[in-house]
Amino acid sequence: MSGIQGVGSGTPPQINQDLQEAASPNGGRFKQMLSRVADGALAGVAAIAPVFPGGQLVAMAATGLRELKATSPGGLAPGGQGDQIDRMFEMQRQNQVYNLQYLQLQTEMQADNRRFSTLSNLMKVRHDTAKAAINNMHA
Structure with a gap:
């Protein structure tokens, strides 16, 4: 019985040679072909684009x-531009977190300031009332 290699035969399936080379650290023929296609597409865009507004x-x-692409080692591979991006x-995500924490701190400080102002105003009114009562007794 002939079956599909790797299915029910107990042997792992064979991976296409091009895919193995593409997965290798150096890339192989597949990566080189894609690189040439990208170069050609970018050259074509650069040549045709000035015609349009x-x-x-x-x-x-x-x-x-x-x-x-030509100057970066490995293009956008890890350790290259992609890693920097x-x-x-x-x-930026950490900056957003810090900004939210700062905003929360500001909100808490404003709430504390309002409480302090309210208590301060109440204590002043209480003092003024007590002082007026004492002054009324002397008069």
Whole structure:
């Protein structure tokens, strides 16, 4: 009985050679092919974009992406630009948490200030009333 390799045969399925190379640290042929396709697409966008209104900006962005890809070691792989972007997002998330904590502290301080002002006003009225009563006794 011929079956599908890896299904019910007790042997693990064979992984395509291109996928193995793509998963390797160096990337292999698949990664190189995708890199060439990306280069070609960015070059095409940079060449065609100036024809359209506002295309100069798009052309500059495409050229910048090509240069970034060429100069960054490993492109957007871990340790490269992608890792820095992840760290930037994490810092922004922490900044939001700190801002919320600061806002909560400000709210608590305002509530404490209102309580203090209320107690201070009540004590002043009490003092003024007692002082007026004493002054009325002397008069």
